[in-house]
Amino acid sequence: MRKVILITLLLVGMAGCVTGLWSQAGGLYSSTPLNFSVDLPAGWMKSKITNGLIITRDGVLLQHIIITRHDINKELPHTKKKFKKDMLPQEAAEVIIDDMITDTTFLNFEIVENTPAKIAEFSGFKLVSTFKNTDGLKYKNIQYGFINGEWFYSIYYVAPQRYYFDKDIKTFEEVFKSFRLIKMT
Numbered sequence: 001m002r003k004v005i006l007i008t009l010l011l012v013g014m015a016g017c018v019t020g021l022w023s024q025a026g027g028l029y030s031s032t033p034l035n036f037s038v039d040l041p042a043g044w045m046k047s048k049i050t051n052g053l054i055i056t057r058d059g060v061l062l063q064h065i066i067i068t069r070h071d072i073n074k075e076l077p078h079t080k081k082k083f084k085k086d087m088l089p090q091e092a093a094e095v096i097i098d099d100m101i102t103d104t105t106f107l108n109f110e111i112v113e114n115t116p117a118k119i120a121e122f123s124g125f126k127l128v129s130t131f132k133n134t135d136g137l138k139y140k141n142i143q144y145g146f147i148n149g150e151w152f153y154s155i156y157y158v159a160p161q162r163y164y165f166d167k168d169i170k171t172f173e174e175v176f177k178s179f180r181l182i183k184m185t
Helices: 001-016 089-101 165-178
Strands: 027-031 036-040 046-050 051-058 064-072 107-119 122-132 138-148 151-162
Touching: 001 122, 027 051, 036 064, 036 165, 064 165, 089 107, 089 138, 107 138, 138 165, 151 165
Parallel strands: none
Antiparallel strands: 027 036, 046 051, 051 064, 064 151, 107 122, 122 138, 138 151
8 A cells, every 4th residue: 555655646746746735626727827727627626736736536546637837948857858949749748758658656658649639729749658556556647748838738637547547537538628828928
């Protein structure tokens, strides 16, 4: 059980530290400092993280959606590769893939899909991947990302592949479709 808790903390750490308390989600969420808004599902819980927002219904070990904004001039936690302002979406996807491959908490990491995608009105990418934790539980992850100005935005969903992933994928898709930037840069 300690290993499962450690993996969860590391996953949350990838997105930034939890900075606030958990509260009920539901309805429009706007963050002017992070320049995004999104519709959150009722019955879920939310918490601010250093560079975004995390939501879950049954606990972060069972499913979570994270929305982040990362300064492209700052390093990612696990890779030496960096974003560039004029990168193509697939080049940005390669930076994220390298960061995930070099993360030692993702065991048996595999990319299932790497395709172009539209995120709101922005050209970006969609990654689908799987990995196991140290207890052998297989997780599935969908991540969308794009660069806008000096920022890399990401919205992703992680859940155990068996049962929980399929249980909440439609909710993730609704959250994803509602994502908008407040101001264009």
